[in-house]
Structures are given as C-alpha cells and as structure tokens.
Amino acid sequence: MKIAIIGTGNVGGALATAWAHKGHEINLGVRDMERFKGTELLSNPNTTVYSIADAVAKSEVILMATPATNAVEIAQSLGDTTGKIILDAGNIILGRGPIGFDTVSEAILANTQTRDVVKCFNTTGYNNMSNPSYGSLALDMFMAGDSLEGKLVARQLSEHAGFAECYDIGGNDRFALLEQLAWFWINLAMVQGHGRDIGMKILKR
Secondary structure, eight states, X not given: OEEEEEOOXXXXXXXXXXXXXXXXXXXXXXXXXXXXXXXXXXXXXXXXXXXXXXXXXXXXXXXXXXXXXXXHHHHHTSOOOTTOEEEEOOOOBTTBSOTTOSSHHHHHHHTSSOSOEEEESOSXXXXXXXXXXXXXXXXXXXXXXXXXXXXXXXXXXXXXXXOSOEEEOOSGGGHHHHHHHHHHHHIIIIISOOOSSOOOOOOOO
8 A cells, every 4th residue: 555644753653564564555744845744754665755745646655744833834735635645643732722623633624625534543642653552451542433444544644553453433524423432532531640651452252
C-alpha cells in the first residue's frame, strides 16, 4: 500500500516505522524537506520524503497525524484527494482545535475532496503505537466513519501496526465519541498519573 504520512512526529513516526517494516511504501509529506521532525524515519525501508502535495499525489492512503489546531490548513495543503482514503489520528483537546468544527475529522471532510475519511489511531499514546504488546496480549484499536473501504484499510493497517483488533464504533456521527475516548486515555495517563504505559483492550466471554 502507498501511504502518505502527514505529521512525522511521535504518532506519525511510530506508524510510519511499523508500516514500512510491513512492506508498505511510505511517503513522508513535509513542509521543509531539508529540515523536518523525524528525519531518522528515512533510515526505515521503503521510505521517502516529499512535499505534502507530492506525497499525497503518490499515495492511495493518507495518515493525518498533525495538531488539531492546524487541521484546516493542512487539509487544504493536501492537493487533490479525490478517491483517496484519509485516516485521521487527531483530537481536539481542551477546546484546542479547528474553529467552527466539533472534531478534526469534520474539518478534514469540509476541506478535502474525498468522502473516505476514517478516524483511527487517535485513542492511545505514541508509545503504544510503537509497541501495542502487553505481555501475551495486544491492545485494541478503534475506528469511526461512513467509509466502508476506508475502514477495511484502517483495520488492515491497525493489524500491521501490531494491534489485536480494530473495533468499528460507527459512522461519521461517532467521530466525537472517539475523540472523547482519546481524552479518557489522556486523563488516565497524564492527569490521574497512571503514566503512558496503559492501554485499552476489549474482553469477551
């Protein structure tokens, strides 16, 4: 799969690394190709850096892992996204997000051509993106969106990042619920002091 990574910080970098080692073609999309956070990612296999628009043009799937406050600006810089799948890993935290939108995914939909936007990879910390294993168990991931094709891709890429299951929690009307789940994890990890080495797992009987 050809994947554009927009946002080469902790989350984007962790997923870019996992997917590169699974054989996916990783196209890093950055504003400054000479100086950008995550230059070490170029030592991964199958990884190249481009301008944001060029990375998108060369890819079928786009991961947006950028700050929520920049969501509109970044979405508008992607170029033509017709027919492409966008995976949104962003969250509005404590009201800091794109003005006029309740979720990052809604801002992306309003500022791109694609209708295939899936919120995923937003509900846990970058350390769990790098290593979702806890002993003999692996953490679960969650996704929301109307795009069935996008969800198939999100589920596959979740598995390739090492997560056990990627649970579908509903359509576009569940974007906000996933962002609330992210705040739940942040609250436990940071505010309540449990630390980053915690994660979510659905148990069944």
